[in-house]
Amino acid sequence: MSTKEVVMTEEWNESDDFKRVGTEGLSGEDIGEKSLTYWADVWRRFRENKLAIFGLILLAVIVVILFIGPVITGQNYQLIDASIKNQGPSSAHWFGTDDMGRDLFTRVCVGGRISIYIGLCCTLVMFVIGALLGALAGLKGGLVDDIIMRICEFIGNLPYLIIVVILSMVLGRSMFSLVFAMSLTAWVGTARMVRGQILQIKEQDYVQAATALGASTGRIIIKHLLPNTLGIIMVDITMSVPGFIFSEAFLSYIGLGVRPPETSWGALASAGQQQLMFYPHELFFPCLMIVLTMLTFHLIGDGLSDALDPKLRK
Amino acid sequence: MKEKILEVKNLEVSFKTYAGISHAVRGIDFDLHKGETLAIVGESGCGKTVSSKAIMRLLPESNTLINENSEVLFHGEDLLKKSENEMVSIRGSKISMIFQDPMTSLNPTMKIGDQIAESILIHRKISKEEAYKEALEMLQLVKIPNAEKRMKQYPFEFSGGMRQRAMIAIALACKPEILIADEPTTALDVTIQAQIMELIGELQKELDMAMILVTHDLGVVASVADKIQVMYAGKIVERGDVREIFYQSTHPYTRALLDSVPKIHSTNKETLYSLKGTPPDLINPPVGCSFAPRCEYGMNICRKKYPELTKFSDTQECNCWLHDPRADVSNLPENMIRRRQ
Amino acid sequence: MVKFIGKRLAYAVLTLFLIATATFFLVAGAPGDPIAAKVGQMPEQAQEIIREKYGLDQPVVKRYTTYMKNLLTTGDFGESIIYTGQSANDIIKNNTLVSAKIGLLGLLFQVTIGISLGMVAALNRGKPVDHVIRVLVVLAICVPSFVFASVLQYFLAFKWKLVPVFGWGELKHYILPVAAYAIGGIASYTKYMRSSTLSVIGEDYIITAKAKGCTKKRVVRKHVLRNAMLPIITMIGPSLAGIFAGSFILERMFAIPGLGFYYVKAVSDNDYTMVIGLTIFFAILFVGSLIVVDILYGIVDPRIRVAKGKK
Numbered sequence: 001m002s003t004k005e006v007v008m009t010e011e012w013n014e015s016d017d018f019k020r021v022g023t024e025g026l027s028g029e030d031i032g033e034k035s036l037t038y039w040a041d042v043w044r045r046f047r048e049n050k051l052a053i054f055g056l057i058l059l060a061v062i063v064v065i066l067f068i069g070p071v072i073t074g075q076n077y078q079l080i081d082a083s084i085k086n087q088g089p090s091s092a093h094w095f096g097t098d099d100m101g102r103d104l105f106t107r108v109c110v111g112g113r114i115s116i117y118i119g120l121c122c123t124l125v126m127f128v129i130g131a132l133l134g135a136l137a138g139l140k141g142g143l144v145d146d147i148i149m150r151i152c153e154f155i156g157n158l159p160y161l162i163i164v165v166i167l168s169m170v171l172g173r174s175m176f177s178l179v180f181a182m183s184l185t186a187w188v189g190t191a192r193m194v195r196g197q198i199l200q201i202k203e204q205d206y207v208q209a210a211t212a213l214g215a216s217t218g219r220i221i222i223k224h225l226l227p228n229t230l231g232i233i234m235v236d237i238t239m240s241v242p243g244f245i246f247s248e249a250f251l252s253y254i255g256l257g258v259r260p261p262e263t264s265w266g267a268l269a270s271a272g273q274q275q276l277m278f279y280p281h282e283l284f285f286p287c288l289m290i291v292l293t294m295l296t297f298h299l300i301g302d303g304l305s306d307a308l309d310p311k312l313r314k
Numbered sequence: 315m316k317e318k319i320l321e322v323k324n325l326e327v328s329f330k331t332y333a334g335i336s337h338a339v340r341g342i343d344f345d346l347h348k349g350e351t352l353a354i355v356g357e358s359g360c361g362k363t364v365s366s367k368a369i370m371r372l373l374p375e376s377n378t379l380i381n382e383n384s385e386v387l388f389h390g391e392d393l394l395k396k397s398e399n400e401m402v403s404i405r406g407s408k409i410s411m412i413f414q415d416p417m418t419s420l421n422p423t424m425k426i427g428d429q430i431a432e433s434i435l436i437h438r439k440i441s442k443e444e445a446y447k448e449a450l451e452m453l454q455l456v457k458i459p460n461a462e463k464r465m466k467q468y469p470f471e472f473s474g475g476m477r478q479r480a481m482i483a484i485a486l487a488c489k490p491e492i493l494i495a496d497e498p499t500t501a502l503d504v505t506i507q508a509q510i511m512e513l514i515g516e517l518q519k520e521l522d523m524a525m526i527l528v529t530h531d532l533g534v535v536a537s538v539a540d541k542i543q544v545m546y547a548g549k550i551v552e553r554g555d556v557r558e559i560f561y562q563s564t565h566p567y568t569r570a571l572l573d574s575v576p577k578i579h580s581t582n583k584e585t586l587y588s589l590k591g592t593p594p595d596l597i598n599p600p601v602g603c604s605f606a607p608r609c610e611y612g613m614n615i616c617r618k619k620y621p622e623l624t625k626f627s628d629t630q631e632c633n634c635w636l637h638d639p640r641a642d643v644s645n646l647p648e649n650m651i652r653r654r655q
Numbered sequence: 656m657v658k659f660i661g662k663r664l665a666y667a668v669l670t671l672f673l674i675a676t677a678t679f680f681l682v683a684g685a686p687g688d689p690i691a692a693k694v695g696q697m698p699e700q701a702q703e704i705i706r707e708k709y710g711l712d713q714p715v716v717k718r719y720t721t722y723m724k725n726l727l728t729t730g731d732f733g734e735s736i737i738y739t740g741q742s743a744n745d746i747i748k749n750n751t752l753v754s755a756k757i758g759l760l761g762l763l764f765q766v767t768i769g770i771s772l773g774m775v776a777a778l779n780r781g782k783p784v785d786h787v788i789r790v791l792v793v794l795a796i797c798v799p800s801f802v803f804a805s806v807l808q809y810f811l812a813f814k815w816k817l818v819p820v821f822g823w824g825e826l827k828h829y830i831l832p833v834a835a836y837a838i839g840g841i842a843s844y845t846k847y848m849r850s851s852t853l854s855v856i857g858e859d860y861i862i863t864a865k866a867k868g869c870t871k872k873r874v875v876r877k878h879v880l881r882n883a884m885l886p887i888i889t890m891i892g893p894s895l896a897g898i899f900a901g902s903f904i905l906e907r908m909f910a911i912p913g914l915g916f917y918y919v920k921a922v923s924d925n926d927y928t929m930v931i932g933l934t935i936f937f938a939i940l941f942v943g944s945l946i947v948v949d950i951l952y953g954i955v956d957p958r959i960r961v962a963k964g965k966k
Contacts, residue, residue, distance in 0.1 A: 017615040018635070020642040023590065023608060157670050159941040161903070162934055169922055169930065170681050246799050253801055253904045254919045269801070273908065276805055277813055277820075287802040294797040372865055376781070398871075406868030413866075418859040423881050432877070433867050484867065 038227065045307035052303020059296040062289070066112040075103040077110045078261060086279045095285045098268075099275055108285055111263040115245050116293070118179060118264065122244040123237055125183040130190025131233060135225075137191070138198030145195075152188045160185050164247070168256045178258065182247055190236055197229045231308040238301035242294040249290060265290050319491060319524060320346035320369070320388055326381035327361070327368050334597040335379070338364045340548035346492065346524050353527045353535040353556075355571065356545035359593050362528045365545075366494045369393065369526075370411055371401050407437040410485035414497035416477035420469040426453070426480050427465030433487040452483040456513060475506035482514065489521055496528045511538055533575050536560065541629060544568045547594050547604035554630030562649050564624070565632045566609045569647060603635065611636055611646065626652055663949050667942045674938045679722060682931050683715050722931075732932030735921075743932030746917045753823070754906065754913035758898025760829065761836035766891065768837075769844020770884065776845065777852035777883075778875065788845065795842030801904045804835035808908065821910040832905045840894060847890060852883040888952050895944035 046052055070077065073094065081101035089096045095104035137148040164181045171177035201207060207225075249266025251257040253273070258264045265286045272283030327339040339361040346352055354362040367373050369386050371393060386393040388409070393401070405411075413419045421429060430449035434440070440448075446465070453461040456479040469477055478498060485493060495514065499507035515538050518525055529535060535542060536556065543553035544567060552565035563569055573587040591608040594600050603609075606616040616635050624637040635641055636651060643651050697705075706712050710721060725731045732743035776788040795803075808831060812820040818830050855861065856879060864878045906916035918937070921929035 017618070018613050018638070018640045018642055020644070021612050021614055021617075022610050023612065154670060154673070157667075157942060157945060158674060159937060162937050162941070165918075165922055166678060166681055166930070166934060169925075242797075249799060250801070250904065254907065255923045269805075273801075273805060276809055280809055283805055287799075287805070291798050291802065294799075295793070298793060298797055370866060372862060402868050402870050404868070405866055411866040413859060413863060415859060419863045421860045421864070421878055421882070423885070424878075432869070436868055436873070481863070484863070 042231075042307045046303055049303040049306060051299050052307075055296040055299030055303065058292065059300065062112075062293060062296065063116070066109045066116070069109040070106045073103070073105060075106040077102060077106040077263070079103070086275065086282070088279070088281055096279075096281045098271065098282050099279075104268075104282065104285060107263055107268060108265070108289055111265050111268050111286065112289055112293075114258060114262055115248060115265045115290075116241075118175070118182075118248050118258075119241040119245040121179045122183045122186065122247075123240045125179060126186045126190055126240060127233065127237055129183070130187035131194050131229075133187070134191035134194030135198055135229075138195040138202065139225075148191070148195075152191055155185050156188050158185060164251065165254075165256060168251065173256065173259045175258065175262075178248065178251070182244055186240070186244075190233070190240075193232060193236060194229055197232055198225055201225055201228050232305075235301055235305045235308065238297055238304055242297040245290065245293065316348040316350070318345050318347050321385070322365075322369065323385040323387070324381070325365060325368060325384045325386065327364050327373070327384075328379045330377040330379065331597070336596045337599055338548055338596060339368065340599065342545070342548075342550050344543055344550070344553070346526065348491070349518075349522045349524055351518065351525045351527060351538050351540045353529065353539035353542045354545055355529060355532060355535060355542055357530055357593055359547075359596075360545040361548040362545050363496055366411070366496055366526060366528050370405055370409060370494065371396075371398075372405075372411070403437070406433055406485075406490070407488040408490055409492045409494065410488070410490040411494040411496065412478075412481045412485045412498050415501045416474060416481050417469075417501070419481060420477060422469055425466055425468060426472070430465075430480070430484050430487055433484050437488050449483075449487065452487050453480070455486075455517070456480070456483045458483075474502050475510065478502060478506075478510055479513065482510075482517070486517060486521065486523075490523065492524045492526065493518070494526045494528070497530070498527075499534055500529070500531070507534065514538070531575075532560075532571055544571065547599065548596060549604065549633070551605065551634070552630075552632035554627070558627065558630040562626075562630075562652065564626060564630070564637065564650055564652065565634050566611050566636070566650075567605050568632075569650065570608075603633070611642075613642060660950060663946050667946050671935075671938055671942055674942075675723070675726075675935045676719070678934045678938075679719050679931055680715065682927050682934075683718060726935070732936060733928040735926055735929045738926070743929055743936070746914070746929075746933065747936055750912055750914050750917060753911060754902050754915055755898065757829065757832050757836060757902055757905070757911070757913065761833045761840065762891070762894055762898060764833065764837040765840030765844055765894065766887075769841045770848045770887065772841070772845040773848025774852050774875075774880075774883070776849045777856065780853065788849075792842045792845050795838050796846070798838075800835055800839050801908065803838050804831065804905055804908055807831050807835055821908070823909075823911045828909075828911075832902075832909050832911060835905055836902065844887065844890065848883065848887055851886050852879060855879050855883045858882075885952075888948065891948055891951075895948065898944075 075093075079102060081097075083101065084093075084097050085099055085101040087093060087097045093103050093105060095108055098104050098107065133148050133152075137145040163185050167181035167184065168177060171180065202225075245265070248257055248264055249269060252264060252266030253270045255270075257266050257270075260267075268286035269283055269290070272279075272286055275282045322342065322344050325339055325342050326337070329336045329338060342361075342365060344352065354365065356362050364373065368380065373380075380394060384394060388404070393404070396404075420426075427446060427449055430452055431442070431445045434445040434448055435442070438445075450461055450465055453464060458464055458476055458479055464472070464476075469480070472480060478501075482498075493514075498514065499510050502510060511534055514525070517523070518538075525538075527535065527539060539556045541553065541555045542559040543550050544559070544565065545551065546567050552559070552563060552568050554563070559568060560572070563572065570587075570589045574589060589608060594604050594607070600606070600617070602615075602617040602619055603612075603621050606612045609616065613635060615638075621633040621635045622638075623631055623633055625631040636643060636646065703712075710718050713721070722733070730744070732747065735741045735743070772788055776785045779785050808820060811817045812831060818827050822828050861874060861878055864874045869877070902911075902913055903915040903919055905911070906913045907919060910916075914933070914937075918930075918933045920926075921933060
């Protein structure tokens with residue numbers, strides 16, 4: 001026996017050690033660490049994801065610049081001055097000037113506000129319609145579900161771009177028609193997703209248990225269905241905003257985006273495209289902003305989906 | 315006694331997890347003889363599946379740690395030290411495994427006939443026609459009606475019980491020496507369970523095959539097993555031959571497992587016995603007996619020091635402080651404390 | 656199987672019909688006079704004649720039925736208002752192939768490179784190769800195709816003069832547009848193939864395959880590949896359909912006379928009849944490719960084929 005064991009034997013109080021204790025004191029169900037609420041846990045995982053936090057901070061920086069920038073430089077985004085047209089970046093004009101002598105930095109800031117605004121609007125519409133219809137279909141089931149699913153299938157079979165183009169052409173090019181055209185077909189994905197999630201949750205034992213215990217439908221929706229769907233909805237939203245920004249840019253490129261005097265990153269890029277050969281900076285800066293913004297949303301979205309279900313971590 | 319074909323010595327398996335290193339199997343030994351059936355019994359998480367997968371080297375390489383000193387000797391050769399190439403020729407032909415959930419354990423886009431034939435073709439150099447003929451015979455052997463038609467069908471066209479039969483056909487296609495059955499009936503209806511166990515028993519006798527049956531259900535074990543070992547929290551707490559375990563078990567955990575099997579003939583209107591609590595955290599395994607917190611006969615010593623081994627016969631032994639002469643044995647069930655060897 | 660195809664075809668025809676109707680009424684009902692640009696200051700009588708020529712004196716519903724009858728019997732997609740004598744059919748005939756070439760070539764690269772990269776990344780999860788691929792994928796997704804096209808155009812064509820800046824006709828003209836077209840798709844396919852492969856690798860039947868004695872190579876080839884590719888096939892459908900539409904920007908940037916190019920022109924010219932005709936044609940292509948994919952999926956995944964056939 002090693003010295004250690006000898007010491008232990010001496011420490012044993014024989015009668016005491018062999019006294020029956022049973023299961024008192026030590027409960028097998030003692031939890032090791034304090035368990036957090038679901039959302040606190042999600043936030044903790046999100047926080048630990050460096051890329052996601054980087055994305056979040058970068059996005060915040062971008063948004064701040066978009067709003068504060070023009071105030072700092074004091075320039076007017078519409079001021080035309082042919083004498084300084086097509087200049088490269090300088091201390092007076094951080095991003096240079098465009099082909100009409102307008103300060104590009106300010107235009108990028110203003111355009112950015114509109115691009116992001118459009119992105120958010122479309123996402124909001126998509127989310128409201130999609131989540132509502134999806135939830136309705138999932139909860140009610142039966143005929144309501146069938147009808148909504150048929151509509152989704154039909155719309156899903158339509159070529160997105162064509163619809164957007166036609167609608168833009170027909171409704172004119174106001175902000176409203178743009179948002180309308182882009183979100184008209186986009187809500188289908190969200191609806192399907194929400195419906196799928198609700199169908200899955202509805203069948204879970206804990207929901208059936210709640211119903212058996214007499215919980216009202218409202219309570220079930222708020223306490224059980226909503227928190228569990230919120231997660232994937234959030235990821236969906238985060239990934240949709242840049243998609244809409246991109247779509248608007250795409251439309252601007254073919255002449256259907258926002259109408260002057262309003263401008264957007266897409267419109268700026270489209271204009272810059274014309275000058276690509278000689279004044280590449282006019283295309284570069286709007287594109288840079290698009291890429292950076294899409295990157296931030298992408299990182300945040302990835303971080304969110306990882307935080308919400310680490311089992312799915314890729 | 316028939317020859318010893320498998321010897322497991324000091325098997326220690328741990329996993330790297332984001333919360334730390336989880337010690338799933340903490341040093342177990344056992345052996346298996348030709349034609350013998352060993353049942354490894356225990357709750358989920360006790361390490362029984364991990365042990366069986368370790369034997370076949372089926373654990374994910376990236377986060378599995380097996381102790382250098384652990385040995386798994388198959389006909390004297392250590393499987394843990396073999397190369398992947400060597401293991402590939404052993405898996406499926408000398409040692410086979412069937413799994414718990416037949417629904418997810420079969421390739422959904424491959425015909426059943428193809429899956430059985432694959433087993434044969436990768437281990438033997440015979441023509442495709444011959445392989446398919448043998449595959450058909452296997453399917454008939456596991457008593458699937460209309461076997462010829464079924465060969466060309468996909469798993470989703472089979473019922474749960476039939477899928478498990480198909481899995482058995484795949485596993486036995488090369489007439490292995492050892493079959494490891496990991497919870498083969500857990501996912502099936504009770505009536506089907508009996509059929510499958512019967513089938514396995516028959517085939518085992520026909521092929522003179524040894525079997526390791528991993529399960530948490532003692533009811534399933536009774537008719538098939540020759541010997542039983544009970545695992546808890548990564549260690550073997552008791553082992554013995556089937557009669558010893560069922561009629562004279564010496565460990566409180568084994569007793570608890572036996573008690574929780576519902577008995578069809580019990581006349582008392584008692585509540586179904588269930589063991590309170592949950593198994594311990596394997597990242598910080600307890601230093602004493604792992605079962606102590608849930609043991610109604612537990613003593614202070616149990617929590618301080620791991621119980622020594624007590625032998626009761628050539629085949630039965632257990633690790634429990636209750637067999638120490640100083641223990642408090644009042645109110646213990648009959649024949650739990652016996653004269654030691 | 657036949658039942659399955661039949662059902663899809665019927666559904667597709669219905670969809671197309673609805674699209675055609677909706678398009679017609681939407682465009683016909685749009686504000687503005689379709690022939691305003693054309694007639695300008697012409698005398699009333701001349702205007703009347705022109706209006707009659709294009710059937711614009713008729714009520715909308717009558718125009719619709721005439722158009723549909725025409726379309727279904729003679730396959731006439733409509734005549735251009737702006738460019739007299741040019742019909743939608745001309746455009747369709749001469750320029751569809753152009754778009755198709757770029758699109759199909761691009762799709763080929765997307766799918767083959769994407770699937771390969773995705774699998775490589777998944778099979779080497781956590782290793783440097785995986786990280787590199789994932790970073791490239793993120794970058795490619797965040798850079799819109801036109802930005803990428805512009806960058807390529809600027810450096811490869813303009814600065815380094817490796818390829819022509821724009822134009823069409825020879826092999827060298829294919830390089831930029833196909834590359835620009837493919838990049839976004841490669842990223843998507845890589846990303847989805849990677850996650851599909853990862854989830855297949857984690858399935859129980861892969862362990863069964865290993866337990867049988869399959870080598871790693873065989874497991875990948877016979878068990879992982881087919882099951883991982885299944886969900887990817889669903890992606891090819893919309894991609895196939897998007898071949899024609901996605902090239903809108905690229906055709907404009909590189910001055911390629913494809914379907915998209917003319918479609919955009921028709922829209923910006925407010926050439927209503929042309930827009931209607933080309934839209935319907937696009938819809939046909941789109942819905943058609945969706946059916947092809949559905950059928951393909953049915954062939955590849957036996958579960959769908961058997962289940963749907965039995966209905």
